Amino acid sequence: MTYVRQVGPGCAALGRALVAGGVMSGDWAGAFADVPRSAFLPDLMWPWDMAAGCSVPVSRTDDPQRWQEFADSDCPIVTQWDDGNHLGTEPGAVSTSSASMPSVVFRMLRDLDVRAGDRVLEVGTATGWNAALLAHRAGAGRVISMEVDEAVAGRARTVLERFGSSARVVHGDGFGGYPEGAPYDRIIGTCGLRRFPWGWVEQCRPGGIVVAPWGTHFSNADGVARLVVADDGLSASGRFTGPVEFMKLRAQRLPPVVHGEYVRESVKEGWESSTGVTEAEFLGERFGAQRFAVGVRVPDCLCVEAEKREGARPVWLYGLRDRSWACVLFRDGDDARVWQYGARRLWDEAEAAYRWWVAHGRPGYERFGLTVTAEGERVWLDGAGDFWKV
Numbered sequence: 282m283t284y285v286r287q288v289g290p291g292c293a294a295l296g297r298a299l300v301a302g303g304v305m306s307g308d309w310a311g312a313f314a315d316v317p318r319s320a321f322l323p324d325l326m327w328p329w330d331m332a333a334g335c336s337v338p339v340s341r342t343d344d345p346q347r348w349q350e351f352a353d354s355d356c357p358i359v360t361q362w363d364d365g366n367h368l369g370t371e372p373g374a375v376s377t378s379s380a381s382m383p384s385v386v387f388r389m390l391r392d393l394d395v396r397a398g399d400r401v402l403e404v405g406t407a408t409g410w411n412a413a414l415l416a417h418r419a420g421a422g423r424v425i426s427m428e429v430d431e432a433v434a435g436r437a438r439t440v441l442e443r444f445g446s447s448a449r450v451v452h453g454d455g456f457g458g459y460p461e462g463a464p465y466d467r468i469i470g471t472c473g474l475r476r477f478p479w480g481w482v483e484q485c486r487p488g489g490i491v492v493a494p495w496g497t498h499f500s501n502a503d504g505v506a507r508l509v510v511a512d513d514g515l516s517a518s519g520r521f522t523g524p525v526e527f528m529k530l531r532a533q534r535l536p537p538v539v540h541g542e543y544v545r546e547s548v549k550e551g552w553e554s555s556t557g558v559t560e561a562e563f564l565g566e567r568f569g570a571q572r573f574a575v576g577v578r579v580p581d582c583l584c585v586e587a588e589k590r591e592g593a594r595p596v597w598l599y600g601l602r603d604r605s606w607a608c609v610l611f612r613d614g615d616d617a618r619v620w621q622y623g624a625r626r627l628w629d630e631a632e633a634a635y636r637w638w639v640a641h642g643r644p645g646y647e648r649f650g651l652t653v654t655a656e657g658e659r660v661w662l663d664g665a666g667d668f669w670k671v
């Protein structure tokens with residue numbers, strides 16, 4: 282295993298761009314320069330190539346310049362596929378460990394508001410880069426980072442030690458937090474949550490901050506939840522700060538949904554209707570808040586967009602607790618056809634949720650918030666109003 286420790290001109294340029302773009306606060310510039318992402322990346326990695334629209338293999342041995350350029354650019358970099366079961370150079374099926382986009386890392390660090398001397402728990406070590414940044418800010422012996430994958434944890438431990446970081450890596454399932462190190466002033470999850478772990482709130486001191494991506498199985502549109510633990514320690518609450526897409530906490534990943542287990546022969550088995558909601562309205566932007574909002578209003582449902590062919594795009598909704606399904610076929614210039622089957626009318630639920638979102642002024646992530654207690658979690662809109670339980 283080889284490591285690079287180099288702050289090249291590309292790294293400095295990325296730092297300036299992150300500050301200019303308002304995603305990295307100026308007080309992180311020193312840490313960004315002292316703790317370059319390239320020092321934590323493996324020789325073979327799979328950065329997201331914006332131009333190609335896919336992950337591409339890049340080897341430092343074969344092409345050091347290209348490797349360094351990707352390391353110093355604002356792209357996510359996959360470092361493991363298929364829980365380590367996929368070997369070889371080509372990308373695997375599912376990315377299971379990565380170095381997150383620098384702009385996402387620094388947005389979340391800004392939300393976390395870490396101060397010197399804070400005790401910090403990170404869940405999702407991966408390369409160890411974020412743990413090293415946290416340790417740079419919080420100080421020696423203040424950061425514990427948990428990683429569920431043993432090989433990933435082992436590599437991060439080695440890299441952090443060689444880098445000279447004091448961040449401590451613990452191999453284990455971070456869903457339960459790490460009570461041995463509690464109480465923490467700050468807890469950050471760097472994997473997407475589908476249920477917020479109550480243990481994280483319990484292990485964070487009153488007034489402490491917990492930051493993590495949170496969303497529903499409906500889509501990958503997560504929001505960064507920034508929760509402050511209440512003075513009595515019995516809840517944590519706060520708004521979402523913006524959109525994000527993250528690989529999920531391992532135990533909360535959705536098992537593959539098999540289409541044939543829902544639709545036996547054709548959509549004609551379903552009850553047929555139409556809708557005036559258009560494809561552009563319903564799907565919106567990739568990071569738009571409506572997918573997040575609809576997901577919260579339509580629990581236990583997965584939305585899958587099929588490929589658009591000859592002006593027609595099918596969008597499937599699958600019930601996750603029963604075999605209900607819906608298919609809406611959006612067609613350019615025409616009302617969409619809808620077929621629904623099973624105990625739930627999933628399209629009716631999704632359309633009502635979409636119209637609810639529109640009626641409330643198309644709220645962005647920042648108008649939504651999350652409250653977590655020992656009993657469960659609630660998403661809300663605009664402070665106290667419109668509570669509902671998930």
Ligand SMILES: C[S@@+](CC[C@H](N)C(=O)[O-])C[C@H]1O[C@@H](n2cnc3c(N)ncnc32)[C@H](O)[C@@H]1O
Nearest residue numbers: 378380381405407411428429454455471530531
């Ligand atoms: C997106 S990566 C984290 C990025 C990283 N913090 C960085 O510095 O860029 C997500 C990591 O979370 C880990 N993970 C998933 N579920 C976990 C769990 N239950 N406990 C601890 N780590 C987990 C994955 O194995 C993966 O390495």
